[in-house]
Amino acid sequence: MSELKQSIEEIVEKHLPDEKHFIVEVSMVNKGGKTTLSILIDADEGLNIQTCADVSRAVSEELEVQDLMPGAYILEVSSPGLDYPLNGKRQFQKNIGRELKVLLTTGKELVGKLVDVEEAGVKMLVKKKEKGKKATEEEVTLPFEEMNKTIVQVSFK
Template structure:
């Protein structure tokens, strides 16, 4: 089901700058809930979400892919939603990220570079009684459990 919905969504994205972040299929209060998260390199609009929602809904009904009543939500991932795709990382170059690593430790820094298998952050390490030292740290995607963009109000 998830794969079928993913293919439908990709079919109705306006252009190559738009991409699917996640598709979740959940059972909630006896109804199937489809949560579709989409984004774009330059940001997503509510009109794009509405268009994708309308088109996907029409095709779900036409092909009768979900037999019973369902709830369909099409949205952009919120600021608190973890980065999950390389495109999301690329979109957030030069922004501050907070990583939770597989080891359980946290790492925070400015996203400098996105590679095929890893990212590079500019972190600050403070030693007792000294100024903070900036250093570049490469972190493999395999070691990242969760990655959240930090919002700055400066």
């Protein structure tokens, strides 16, 4: 990790309201001579727009005082959207009980209910359908390193 990115993460961490809030990702993209600094934060019990605004203001002020960002930049502080892949244990824990779609490193795709998060991976209840038989649910343990991308499935029930 670059020193600049690490310094920015430390600044963000310092300005989060409490230990229930956490950093999901810090990224920098250069486009047309301008850098976009994108900071994704989340919270164990949900995130509101006011928290994003407060963190943005505090981080922006500190970046200016420390003169960390060279040249012009755009600062974006937001929560990961519904279609943003889960990243890290805390995001998985926050979504226990929800339906997930997991793309494995093998290319296989699984859809099931997240039932537990462990140190090395997750447990899910996956529907198993055999021809001519009623669908059953099977508990599957998936190590984090075998999961390429995990998206929460939106339910309108």
